[in-house]
Amino acid sequence: MKQSQQSNDPLASPPGMISVTVDGRTVLVPRTMPDWQGRQVPTTMLQACELAGVTVPHYCYHPKLPVAGNCRMCLVEYGVPALGPDRKPVRQPDGSLVIKKSPRPAIACATPVSPGMEIYTSTPTVKLMRQSVLEFLLINHPLDCPICDQAGECKLQEYSVEYGRASSRFAETKVHKNKQIDLGPRIMLDQERCILCSRCIRFTRDVVGDDALGIINRGSYSAIAAYPGTTFDNNYTLNTADICPVGALTSKDFRFQMRVWFLKETMSLCASCGTGCNIVIGSRENCIYRFTPRQNDAVNSCWMCDYGRLNYRWIERTDRLTRPGGSKLTSPDWEDAINGIAAALKKAVPGHIAIVASARLTNEELYLVRRLAQFLGAPTDCVPRSGPADNLLLCADRNPNTKGAQLLGIAASPPGVNLPVFARLIRNGTIRSLLVFGEDVTRHGITADDLARLDFLAASDIHTNGTTAVSHYFLPGCAHVEKRGSFTNVHGRIQRFEKAVDPPGLARPELHWLRELVCRVTGQSMGGTVESVFEAMRAEVPAFRNIAWADLGDHGVATHG
């Protein structure tokens, strides 16, 4: 009896842990937890409540931003063990602690927990405080949800429904501020909807290092602004539209395009650079409306860059390849195309054939290319792409899977050094056949004249290009949003993505037809799903050893590369 009481004593927690009680439920929480920068700091009430499975409503708090404590939405009541004159905790006759309830509430986002603390999040007082905070926030709010893009994912709406009053008691005239302020090239500001939580200010100042926004004026006239004559224009501005808890900051690209509740959400990756930011694709009826970042602390935290976020419109371009074709293909038939290519490849002589495969293809696809290359004795390479990097996420390597292409032995070292060699060997007649998957080699040193010398040229891509235009066979491929697979980012992390929309026309994921081609040419058999190709890949390629498809989960794992 005594023993069990001792072990349940909130003041005798294991080292590094603190026992707190949230709404009557006692939980052990770590003494410290990572702050927005990942440094260990004392665990807050809000974090402890979260660990206890209790949500504390909040506006200004964001796990990846410095704590500001200005919105007061997270107010809770609490008590701590009462101390006697001897500074020792006072106990009930049964040994349990006497808790002294604090006369004042505290903001859960900025108050550390202490041993034995009791947190009350659903008392009448807490409910009243939440109601009052919401009432104040709505005093000057324009209540224009029907025309607001945030509707459906707005914390002001959600909390008003959950914790607010049914009707307003405010009979006075509302303060009017400016709407449709062009804050920067990608962000629109509606000052009337802003609740002044300062998340946007902290994000651009503390995360991006561009202290571009501030709160001007005072009292009910306070408003978010950039300095007159300047624009809010860094490569991360659209993240402020994500973290703005209301509809004050909206994306010019997305505003008025689609109601958020109609969007289908697909777990995916950004394919615009080697960082591989985790994203959610919002689509409806086979049309993509937006990319938003998905939290992955090992890669992109909660952010993504504007460049990657907006780089999706090309998917709907009208010059997409939608059917197999080429000078040797009489009808746009997949079977004929694969048969034709396979027949030509069977005749190709090792040493006289080369392969260029894009570092935008998935690991699984590049593995199939590797199988083909090994069987044909063909040297391979990919096309490097680079652009300026920044110090947050954007990486100079603008291919999403250079690392995968390296681990699979497709990319030369450094990537691209083989391309001029291929060009020379085509010109001197050594290379007689060329396979190009997902690139336009005419823009990378192998000219259309070079290509015209070949006995055999097969190419694939998403759009028509200079190479597909002169090939004997061309095959329509898919954008990554139209297929499943995995990429390995520049840091060697392998991450998977799912299919959001269907490819146009007869286009098929590269994995499908590459597998058919491999089976046809080599006579080997292999499963046709991404999973089965992945299985074969990890059995063969050391960097992927011991990694199962299921291990990739939603956040990926490090390869052994």
Added chain:
Amino acid sequence: MSWALPKEVEEKVDSLVGRYPQPRSAVVMVLHALQEHFGCISPEAIEWTARKLGLRPINVLELVTFYPMFRREPFGRFHLRICRTLSCALAGSHQLHRHICERLGLNPEKPGPQTSADGLFTVEFVECLASCGTAPVIMCNETQHEQMTIEQVDKLLDECRCKCRTERQGGLAAEHGFEP
């Protein structure tokens, strides 16, 4: 451009900055010094201050728009401060404010200081002027006027106009506070 800071003002700013452990801590004092010299705080002054203290202009603008004592427009020759705190409000200061605004063609509903079209008067509400016993109270430049009535306000405005005319005619420098 044409905006330039005289050497002695910059020296004053430098000595102010030197008083603080971090340059940015001096920002309010620097702004006061600039306002004292120029009469108001222009965008150029904001940008200069930001450069001087290693801040971004928006940081300075936040302060300038927060504190009512900083002005962004030049004020009129006569600055009328009407107390609107409890005693004065009860004693009719809102009516006085409305009356003054209407006489000067200003909008009594508009928050913040307003200057008449002729540039002569700037009118604003302020909080308690510490003379509650003699409410309602109005300050005209540095002079306090107590227990004001509509008639006295009219008289004050007329006197200001008259004083200004004399100044112009006599070519007197309009540097000092008006003493009725």
